[in-house]
Amino acid sequence: MDPHDYWKALRKRWIVIAILGVVGGGVAYAYAESLPDSFTATSEIFVSPTQGQTTSEVLQGSTYTQNLVQSYSQLATTPAVLAPVIAELGLDTTPAKLAKAIKAETPLNTVIIQITVTDSSPELAASIANSVGASLSSAAIGLSPKNSTDVPSISMSIVTPAQPAVNPVGPNRRLLEISGVAAGLAAGVLYAIGIAVFDTRIRSPRDIERLTETPVVGNVERRRRRSPQADGITMRMAPHSLLAEDYRRVRTNLEFADVDNPIRSIVVTSAMPGEGKSTMAINIALAMAERSIRVLLIDADLRRPSIATYAQIEGAAGLTSVLVGSADLKDVIQPWAPNVDILTSGTIPPNPNQLLGSTSMARLLQTVIADYDFVIVDTPPLLPASDALTLTHMTDGALVVSLYNSTTRQRLTDALAALSGVRARTIGIVLNQTKPKARDEYYSSDVTKMVSPTADEKTPDEKPHTEALPKPSESAVAPFAELRPVP
Template identity: 30%
Template sequence: MSSLNAVPGEVDSGATALRDILGIVRDKWWIVLIVSLVCGVLGMAFSWIQQPVYKSTSTLYVSSAPSNDPASAYQGGLASQQRVASYVSLTTSDEVISNALEVSGVSLSQSEAMSAVSASAAPDTVLLSVSAVSGDPREASVLVNAVAAELVRYVAELESPNSGGPALAKLTVVSPGQVEDAPVSPQIVRNTFVSVMVGLILGLVLCLVLSRLDSSVRSEEAVRRITERPVLSSVPSYPGTSSGNVVDFSSGSTPVAESYRKLRANLSFIDIDNPPRLVLVTSAGASEGKTSTALNLAASIAESGKKVLLVDADLRRPTASRSSGVDIAVGLSNYLHGDGDILDFVQSSRTVGLSVLAAGSLPPNPSELLGSNRSGAGFQVLRDSFDMVVVDSPPVLPVADALVVGQWLDGVVFVVRSGSTGVTDAAAAIRQLDIASVDVLGVVINDVPASGTGGEYGYLADAGDREHS
């Protein structure tokens, strides 16, 4: 019934929180493992260095004076049960302990012997257990038997009537203390297990604390807290993530290739009637994978049979030009200087269907050139000449290039690197794009750990393995 009355929002938020926690543990499982192992080793080492403690136990039976009357015998049994509780306290009395030490010859002080001896009574019985612990198993046995014998004598003295006659109750040793070879402490296996469990809890807490302190973007949920723009794709980690390499789309449905195909498809669905044709790819800061995203987005669109142009508008550090295998000496900057028509500087790349407009020589005033009317006219020519134009630009926060060139384009694909891009930086960059009236089409999460890219990529990876086996 409670599940029927549950508020959907509360259920969804609880499920989301659980997924976030599981994601944190999945990403930082090694922290949990290391902390658990360290605590386990420390617990084991601490147990090993402890002095072994041995325990010996003697069991005594409490009985009342015999009687032929059944009612009296029953009352005597009840009285014996009541006496047991008193005898527990008598076990560690000064007289019992001092006499036991004198008789046994055990070299312990009065206080040490009192700490070593304990007694307990089983509920609803007339059995009394007396125990003694020591670092020497023989000493524990001698001490507990001496205490038991002295307790028998002392109880007989206390229970004997002043007028004479048999004692009202007596103690009988039914099980003397034995010399035990196995120590009761330390329990190495138990202590190690408990230490590992404590380490597991500490590791989980540490993961959650580190996650709270980590201000980087790691999930789609983090992106949703920054912007309402959709996540267009999550690109799993691969060797070329940071180097600007083009994925081999001919190798089949690999997780990386499919992530860029997903980006291509989602871009086309943003506006079915008027899909974006001039797309800027940028990021908040450097080394977040914007150039790799631009290259592979362009290559994935070319794979679909469209005529695609990749423009390297990073006139400061033109990585895309160098990664495309074209002549980087001439390109966009030459056109902006008035050296010819923009199509004169377009080159063919190694990827079928993909042309490249390199950055060209590096000018001293990139922002001014990219924001000029000549720049706008050139991009209009490119719109009319190609099915799709993908533009790589410098990051938003360090320089204004992306903001000024964005005015000539249909929108921006904003790239963040999982675990690297700060939430504050990403939010600030998107805010600057909004102020400049540059439409952010969506976000790409780059360099996502393979375990966090979703089940569909695992399915595709398995399928690819079967195809190549």
């Protein structure tokens, strides 16, 4: 993925990212509000030596005290100091739990011990700090060395008693809320990028171009709701629609795929079933017939044939009947549309691969390619069956249909690799049923009305884009009555 893909993934799922950000902020807000306010109170104890008459003795005593003051500060969180505090204040806790709320520090190069207590009650925090200071003084004096007169070598006195705090020091609710929003947004970003990385479905021609050098010869949008081509075959139901233009672009690209050796026969296949290959074959046949050329559509999918169903014609006799010698080719080819004939699959055989790879099939294709201007062969998908691999060698190449937001990159790669493995030619790839884009309706609005439902059939929310044009008179139409398409 390049930076554009990351940006596209974030833009596509920005709503999810925003929702997760809001959820993260809401959870953090609820958590922050559930936390009680905490207050701190600090008492300071001064440690001094009790012995020394001369300046030298006083200096030695000061150095001695400074060396021991760190040990005295650590003594503040021991049970020997905290147990009397709990008993004095009647606290419902243990020395170990109380020690977590106490912090004893000694500023550098000083003999002062700072005892800081954090609690939800400012008064209780101050009481604990002062009580710890007094208990520490007793414990330290009791542990300090004594002279011959039983006088301790040090003395401790509280020089700054703790006072109840006015303002709480925690929790930092704003920081928690900002952190929650940031965590939610980060989770949304990771989700969006993770989906883009691990979701290998093809969504644009650019995805195909990264996989293979085979050109993308078409991009057919999916049918719009309430459109004239919503049911049936697009090139017949709505030949002037924008969707029909997509099929004409495929036709044009096929015509110019090889200028030196024009393509006259193709195999239409796909990687997996359900990707629209049969519908694509029918519409391409109708688009080709608009050039006033004779087109033959062959249903060579002898496993799940569908051309007869789509075309609404009889399919009992067809390709298999000719291959097994029970019918003549000219007897089973059925005219269907202007310049379009169809050879249905016929009865489904038990050995489709052997029939399609037989010499009879090769001779049949040679015959129809010589008789028709363009031949389209609808075959089974490439990955479940190998029929298309054999038929591709009998034609000018394969047109692979890929379904938008369904076909995965791995499946398309495997399908193309199967064609390449037998040295079959892949003419191009068509991305089918892509997301409709907003396109200019200028050239298709009027003609779409000609094939759209009547005014009585329209739903109330369907409104014409322009006013209805006046009906032309018979005298105006008469000069064009004899016009016919030029071959």
